[in-house]
Amino acid sequence: MKDNVLLRTENMSRKYVISDRRETEIEVLKDINLEIREQEFISIMGKSGSGKTTLLKLLGLIDRPTSGKLYFKGVDSEELRGDRLARIRRQDMGFVYQDYYLLDSLSVFENIMLPMILDHKDDKVCKEEAEKLAVSFQIQNLLGKYPYELSGGEKQRTAICRALVNQPDVIFADEPTGNLDSRSTEIVMDVFSTIHSKMHKTIIMVTHDISVAEYSERILYIEDGKITEDR
């Protein structure tokens, strides 16, 4: 339901310590207060070095805040560790990266199935779901190929299928069109729109491209680690 809060932050900050002689501290995110509801399509925009990828990593539970709180489905992220966290990543979240991060050792089919394999789903179920998604995103003829044989757009669609195969609640996308040409960008963003409108998934996407951000229904602007605008 759209009214349910999926992610909530309270004065969330993230600092990094650079290990030179003086042990310099850099505050990448400062006091972020944010609520993300289910079925929202959010873009996070900002200049290079503004902290948008760091924010995405924190929301995706890949990184931990140095101060403040983050709640996922009402549960404090500090309580989410080990196998419990791994299960959430497998079942409730999907990730799409700028560099695709497909395993070159596995075929397209196997890459798509991977989250279900890690979730110990039945082999037959894995194959059926993967095929279904591949057909939906028109890459069914690429299933036997390997990532190095694909174009950028095909790789990204494969990555999106992989992110969706376990029916997660939220998709995190870090510059998903950053390495694509305009035609492929359009295709991929149409895919995201479909995921949002027809599959009712929450999508949180980082981008620096305003034309891409306009596919979303809410845009957050970050500057120097702070949210300056939320529209």
Place this chain on the structure above:
Amino acid sequence: MQRIKDLRAEKKQNNLFQTVIWKNMLYNRKETILLIICEMLIVAIAYSGSMCYQILSAKHSSEVLFLQEDGISRQFVYAGMLLLFCAIVLIITVMVSYLGKRIPQYMLLKRMGISMSDTRKMIWTEAGICYVAATFIGFFVGKGMFLIFRKFITDMVGIEGKAGSYSKLTFPVICLFSFGIYGLSFLLMKELEADFRIITSTQESVRKEKLTGKFTGGKLVIGICCCSYAVVQYGKIYNHESVYLLGLFFAGTYLILRSGMALILSYIRNKQERNYYRHLLQRNKLYYRSKTVVRYGVLFFILNFLVCFYFGFQVVSTATAEPVSSLYPYDFMCIADDKDEKLLKNLKETYKSDIHIEEYPMVRVATADKIERGERGAEQRIQGQEIGISETTYHRLKKAIHKEDKAQKMDLDAEGKKVYLVHQQDRSVKAQPMDWFYGKSRPNLHIGVPAAEYDWGNKKNTYIERVVTGEEIGSLTGCYSTEKSENIVVFSDKYFEKAEKEWKKTDAIWGIPVEDAKSYYGEATIIQGPTKLVLIAVKSGINNRNKMLERIDQLLEKKEEAHQYIGNYDSTVRFHYDSESAKADIISERAVKILINSYLMIMVIIVDMIIFYTMCQMELKEIILRERFLKNLGMSGKERRKVYRKEICFYYVSPTCIMLAAMVLFLRAVLRARMFPETIAETCIRMEGVLIAGVLLLRMLYVVAVYQVFSRKAGMRDER
């Protein structure tokens, strides 16, 4: 509830998960094969080595118990420890490269939510496949190596048909041993990663390394001092060619190379602009990766130095050692006393002119500790027992074996403070001091049997410091007791007369004057100890010579117990020694020495090659990026290859130059320490030269091959 669901799910057989593991392994097969080769080498060398030990030790007189202080087992343990160290370094190096490639994949899977148990399953499956494959191949390779070495050893030692056998449990034990090394290496690597990020740092494309730090000039001076001190001390006989001195030399070399290079490059950058910019690309790596470059350079130097000098010289010195028969001018040596008059008379009457018996006056001389030990403490030290003789006796002994008497004037004194030493050992043995505990350069000696209960804090009354006026290495009476005991201490004739009567005035247990012992402890123990050095030679060419030797040996053996003056204090020190078993021991020990050091040389050469390859592999990503960058800037292929070639050659040229310089210094030092005669020294130097040339040629060919392979991988041959 969820946890139970998870556990049920994990128990399901998921064929696709096995497919993922298998395909990942196949994709990284080059690294996997490298890891298997490293593990296989360890299994093969340990397996063949232990089989060789078993067949050889059957013929060695001291191999009753393993880890006996004398004999072959000591050398195997020593070699085993070095092998263990090399094995761990090798596996860690290869694992760093292997995991460096695998970690991005593991991280991706972690982000996708792989559970801990699945991660462990994945890692254990990969590790298990590598281990099983390595062990399986290692069995056959080890067997092959053993057969080759057995042929070599039996030809050299001549023990065909008389060699011992090896246990069927050898291989299972070796499997456990290699599993232990594998596990230990993995644990150490985890520690290193936690502290130094050795794996994850290889993922970073740019590493910042300072060219110069503080006190660079000071560090250079310290490095030079360390190296000089190490070389000078290595040439002293009493330092026992200490491995710590070598370690000091290596540390000094690192400081010299790091600081020296930093100063030179800084000078060029600041003061010689033209030179700097002309070679900007060729020397770029030296500037921004100076620490890593120096570390690898020193590591390759150390490995090649170990091959050519530390292990190589042992092989060379053993190969050029004196013929065994020349070390034993007599068939028997007896440490006799006045009670043995009857025995000697008996022998003379029984064998008449078939044997020749010489008797010389002697005293027992004890040293505080005969063995180099790492730890000190309450553990009782085993004192060394040497043969004390007069100057006249020394000259007589020399004359008796027709040896050139170089030491005409020994400068010995009437108080017994100055002594002359004869280390009875052969050239293949490291030079060593007589006294390990108190004074290596000035031995502390006690006249009489070992005073087992002497007061360590009051040694000046018991173990008196002596000044060594001269020493030689060679055999006057026979090299028995593996060079730790029965060496010769020469006193002046005047002092010797006093020393012969010393036993009457000294308590044998406490080592103090008899009156003091009576007043402190109520009684004194007086033991005369040995008084005669008896040398027996059976004439050659007589009938039944071997039977005669056996009978004499049996006769002397019966008197062993009667000559244990203070109980079985040291089982290696005996009343009589026979040359036949000593010769057999030395032959097998020399064979083992050559075998072990050859093994170690081969192992270290392979380690060097693997580390070199792994280093190139780890840098490949950076090289490819740079290659693309330089190509786009318009640099010609020839120029780009030249830059890479110079970088790779640095790891050949600089370790080679340092090694050659170090070889000259250390060879000189060790030949001096072991007192090699000139002709033998020349032979050794020639053989070393051949060995060094061979190693350098092999290394050069390998470096060229690696350069060809990696320049191709980096796309330097492709001009499109």
